[in-house]
Amino acid sequence: MTQSALHHHAEHPEAFGDELPPGTTLCFGQYEIVRFLNSGGFGITYLALDSLGRKVVIKECFPGAMCHRAGRHLSLRSPSYEMDFERVVELFEREARALAQLQHPSIVGVHQIFKDNGTAYMALDFVPGSDLLQVLEETPRRLGPVEVRRITTVLLDALAYVHRNGILHRDISPDNILLSSDGNPVLIDFGAAREDATRASRILSRVQTVKDGYSPQEFYLASKGAQEVPSDLYALAATIHHLITGAPPPNSTLRLAAVAEGSADPYEPIRGRVDGYDPHFLGAIDRCLSVFARDRLKSAEAWLDEIDETRRRRAQALRVEEDEEIERRISQLVSENSDVEPGATSARAARVAQSAQARAAEATRKAAAERDYWAILNEAVDDVEPTVEEDEGVDPAILAAAEAAAAPARRDLRLKRRLSMLVLLWGIFLVGPFASLLGGTQPGRAFVATEPVESAP
Numbered sequence: 001m002t003q004s005a006l007h008h009h010a011e012h013p014e015a016f017g018d019e020l021p022p023g024t025t026l027c028f029g030q031y032e033i034v035r036f037l038n039s040g041g042f043g044i045t046y047l048a049l050d051s052l053g054r055k056v057v058i059k060e061c062f063p064g065a066m067c068h069r070a071g072r073h074l075s076l077r078s079p080s081y082e083m084d085f086e087r088v089v090e091l092f093e094r095e096a097r098a099l100a101q102l103q104h105p106s107i108v109g110v111h112q113i114f115k116d117n118g119t120a121y122m123a124l125d126f127v128p129g130s131d132l133l134q135v136l137e138e139t140p141r142r143l144g145p146v147e148v149r150r151i152t153t154v155l156l157d158a159l160a161y162v163h164r165n166g167i168l169h170r171d172i173s174p175d176n177i178l179l180s181s182d183g184n185p186v187l188i189d190f191g192a193a194r195e196d197a198t199r200a201s202r203i204l205s206r207v208q209t210v211k212d213g214y215s216p217q218e219f220y221l222a223s224k225g226a227q228e229v230p231s232d233l234y235a236l237a238a239t240i241h242h243l244i245t246g247a248p249p250p251n252s253t254l255r256l257a258a259v260a261e262g263s264a265d266p267y268e269p270i271r272g273r274v275d276g277y278d279p280h281f282l283g284a285i286d287r288c289l290s291v292f293a294r295d296r297l298k299s300a301e302a303w304l305d306e307i308d309e310t311r312r313r314r315a316q317a318l319r320v321e322e323d324e325e326i327e328r329r330i331s332q333l334v335s336e337n338s339d340v341e342p343g344a345t346s347a348r349a350a351r352v353a354q355s356a357q358a359r360a361a362e363a364t365r366k367a368a369a370e371r372d373y374w375a376i377l378n379e380a381v382d383d384v385e386p387t388v389e390e391d392e393g394v395d396p397a398i399l400a401a402a403e404a405a406a407a408p409a410r411r412d413l414r415l416k417r418r419l420s421m422l423v424l425l426w427g428i429f430l431v432g433p434f435a436s437l438l439g440g441t442q443p444g445r446a447f448v449a450t451e452p453v454e455s456a457p
Helices: 003-011 079-100 132-138 145-164 192-200 229-245 252-260 279-288 300-307 309-339 342-377 396-438 443-449
Strands: 031-039 043-049 055-061 067-070 073-076 110-116 119-125 129-131 177-180 185-187
Touching: 031 055, 055 079, 073 079, 079 110, 079 119, 129 132, 132 177, 132 229, 145 185, 145 229, 145 300, 229 279, 229 300, 279 300, 300 309
Parallel strands: none
Antiparallel strands: 031 043, 043 055, 055 119, 067 073, 110 119, 129 177, 177 185
């Protein structure tokens, strides 16, 4: 043990539980623990020195729900936890390897992965400075509009880089963002392995992996498929909301419950009620804090486009160009389609015109037939001339008797004529379309030829 470590241990003997005491060496003496930094349900972090005396952060895989410290070694609380523990260690190492591939000034670097004391460790960059939660509590005036905007832009650039590499952070919050001594914000403590571990282990499924106020509502669900890029954007927006207003937004599960009940969302948009910020900047935060992922911005790049005027104009111009390109392609397709088989197109147009003419002629014919039909029905009773002519020399009584005798014959004749005309008209309506079947004979003429010819007695 170093002198400082021994001194700390002597002054605070009660401070050591499951964490390793100062002076403990790891990886065959390559690292020496200086002091305990933090712990959670899945691991413990320490400040350490490497073999060259440089400060590093050591993160130990230590799922407290299934293990405890026995000396310096890790011991399972039950032999039945062995398979679950091995799975957790595997996920821890997988996350470390993925993070080791990331090279960005605002993402904590991973230098080494190793096993010791019956578990796994990773060595990370030591970032001198304070996390944003400490800054908010100790020097809140440091985070004015200009500084908040700068921090947001830098973090969005880092988050876009993380997402392009197929990784989600899953635990963005003020205490997981360090503000280095030179003012650079750095993302630390990725939560992907913890999230996967809770799904892989029944024992760890009870361990809380969400942070009220910062986690979106989909983080509270059992389905991992619901967690996507907009989920990280929600957590970052909640963090920036805290920097601006001094508090995180309402718990996302409470907001979801309110919406499900048909009540108003308890979240109050900050656009229009906070001074000193560009409306586009505040509007992007409000949008990324939408309860449902589908209503949020889709990427960190899209968020940057919203808050940076130059990028916003460039994005708008690109959308205009894309719209114009779509219109050009549509016009081209229409033109190409109209140029295919011009003869066939002309013939098709001629057929359409001929069909329209035939329909018009048929309508005219039917209208004329209808007029004739009603004319016949309204025919006057005097349309048949008397068969007995009046003569001054004939006795009026004889004429009256002859007229009375001829009246029934006249009525029968009129009835037969009307029936014949009705048959003719119905033939025009019903048989007209089949005129070609009559050998070229016009339907009207065919019916007229068969009309009975009778004369009044």
